[in-house]
Amino acid sequence: MICYELPLNERIRMLLKLESLFNKIDFFSTQAHAFEHHAALVALFEILDVTSRADLKSDLLQELDKQRTMLRSLKNNPDVSEAALADLLQSIQTAFRGLLDIPGRIGGYLRDDEWLMSVKQRMSIPGGASEFDLPAYHYWLSATIEIRRADFDKWMTPLVSVRNGIQIILNMLRNSGRAFAYTAVQGVFQQTDLEYQAHLLRLQISDEILCIPEISANKYALNIRFVPWKSEQEQEVCRQDIPFELAFCSL
Structure with a gap:
């Protein structure tokens, strides 16, 4: 079976886009070839563009709080697994606290990285990331796999709570x-x-x-x-x- 999903409002459309981009980074960043790490970086820059909306964090916090309130009302319901409910509430609480700890806009620390932004700017031009245009980027792609993967860990770790919040919301939506x-x-x-x-x-x-x-x-x-x-x-x-x-x- 092939599943087609159609979001019916802009908020869900954005969450589905971000989910897809996070999945691409997961796949490409764990590969070995420089071309695959280039693809992962392209997806990271797309996440920055999608999350440029200043209210994304507040949207996620609002929705997580709404779902947390709804789930708490299910406590002591004989048709609901107490263990599963407790696990889900804990996941929501962890994502909620992580989002609260993010200073300013989502991905602000990436936008403050001059090297990343210089690469992003050139990537907006077709073929702009060529080695003769971006020798520093060519040097990074030529570095060891361990160095590139360590950089991805550094760039992605602060986004874990964002991704977890998105995944919780979309999983609850799909299961509804x-x-x-x-x-x-x-x-x-x-x-x-x-x-x-x-x-x-x-x-x-x-x-x-x-x-x-x-x-x-x-x-x-x-x-x-x-x-x-x-x-x-x-x-x-x-x-x-x-x-x-x-x-x-x-x-």
Whole structure:
């Protein structure tokens, strides 16, 4: 199954972007080749651009506090595992305290690093990180794997609480939805009078179906049309009945 996620507000869209970028850094920074460490650094610079919003930290703190209050109300509920609830509350508390300890804007210490910012500025130019334009960066890429990985640890460690907070929120969001089976007749599915306004839609479809979903949704209606994954015509639709699963997720 392939899962497609559609964020339904800008806050969730940002969190999904950051989750993806953190995952890329995790993968590329643990590899050995200089090209892979270059890719990890590109993802780090993208995180800086996404987190340039001054209210991201307050958004995360607000949402974590909201979820903490909701979870505390579940204590002594016979249908809830006390051990699992305690672990989750502890994770939220740790991420909350870590976010509070971040001085100023998220990633401010990276923006204060002149060497990193000089590399970031050149990377915004196509081919701008060439060795003849950035000899200091070429020197870093030529350093030992241990040196480069130590630098990534130094750059990423202060962001751990940010990442943990994002992961807690997205995990709770994803787990809030229950998947139901539907069929897109002749490649088209519509639903009106939605029960509530969701924050995230999760659509799963078999990877054997050579179609991709185009989803548009608001608080009044949901429209899905499945199109060939390599479509030469803009309005082309997969003219077959397509089974899929859909979950509405909300915090």
